[in-house]
């Protein structure tokens with residue numbers, strides 16, 4: 001990837017660098033030649049691939065902030081000001097949240113437009129945050145304000161950030177009590193992004209990342225539980241900044257990963273938001289592929305952003321993906337509740353197809369679940385294992401762990417939204433099957449293990465408010481071939 005040695009550093013970046021907690025000490029030369037004492041942000045800015053405008057901002061990790069951090073102080077100011085505006089004003093807190101989802105009627109322009117269970121999941125939420133951030137910037141009168149992110153993946157911060165747990169703060173709201181009092185944390189298995197990151201096809205990865213993303217919604221609970229209220233919680237935007245950052249990180253893994261820049265359905269779809277003057281604006285995916293260049297933000301600590309352009313082949317091997325259904329699995333009616341349940345896959349059905357597949361570096365065996373639904377938000381998530389999920393092995397390092405079932409935004413019948421559709425989940429299972437085949441099994445079980453939050457270091461059993469029905473299961477092969 002081309003790197004420009006010293007891009008001009010915008011004034012916002014300098015302001016932010018002053019407030020970031022020094023984690024490493026380096027000397028960083030701005031274009032002016034002035035030495036600035038730097039933090040991790042220095043090398044990060046040097047990593048930027050082009051000369052940006054003067055307003056490049058850095059979205060920082062909230063774990064490096066305490067309640068007095070100017071970014072959080074400004075966020076509190078904006079929340080208070082936005083909450084005071086009438087709900088009919090597009091800059092108001094309730095209007096912004098309603099763009100994501102609401103049950104208030106009649107719906108105003110752009111309400112209930114969030115994308116879940118669709119190919120626009122990553123792109124819609126990137127646009128939404130971008131315009132939201134501009135509005136916050138205006139409302140707190142801090143022209144350099146940048147949305148922080150909550151890095152909730154295992155190994156990072158599974159606790160709700162402390163400044164959001166202070167009942168006296170505008171950052172506080174109703175949530176799962178244990179999350180709000182600091183005794184509870186997210187279940188690491190529920191939020192593991194390993195399976196999503198292993199997938200190379202954009203659509204499969206985006207679909208898979210909706211699982212751990214949905215777990216965060218469910219386990220934070222309260223307003224975050226459900227689409228019609230989620231964006232009323234100030235943590236929502238930090239959660240999604242992390243999902244947005246994961247898009248960059250997924251791409252940065254390389255290995256042929258790319259945005260679908262030739263798919264006119266994906267690039268051509270426009271979505272409506274509001275700018276900081278309250279005027280409606282539209283945007284499409286071609287305008288948001290390169291966050292730093294086009295939207296002027298980078299994430300603290302992220303590697304160099306991958307440059308993608310609409311209708312232009314990237315300068316690395318370009319894969320075309322095809323999916324072949326190999327078998328519809330005959331499954332009994334499956335209901336996910338508070339105890340683990342399983343169904344078997346008869347390996348005789350697929351043994352012949354499996355052998356070449358397990359050797360392949362470019363083909364992935366997928367387990368897909370369709371017609372996944374619940375009457376209301378289930379209030380629980382499940383880890384999915386293919387192969388023996390002996391309780392002792394119920395962790396993300398197990399080769400049998402393939403992902404989660406976490407409903408959010410699709411598959412929930414009582415959540416009024418643009419249109420009801422059952423949920424769909426995709427799991428990469430090549431590695432899990434390899435492990436089972438080595439054991440010479442002639443069938444493997446697919447097992448769903450309910451996961452609650454972790455309290456005082458111990459995983460809890462979730463209370464299941466509405467069981468989840470799994471209607472269909474199938475196995476497919478996703479093949480990647482280098483395009484001519």
Ligand code: C2O
Pocket residue numbers: 100114115116125213217230240409
């Ligand atoms: Cu559209 Cu996590 O929500």
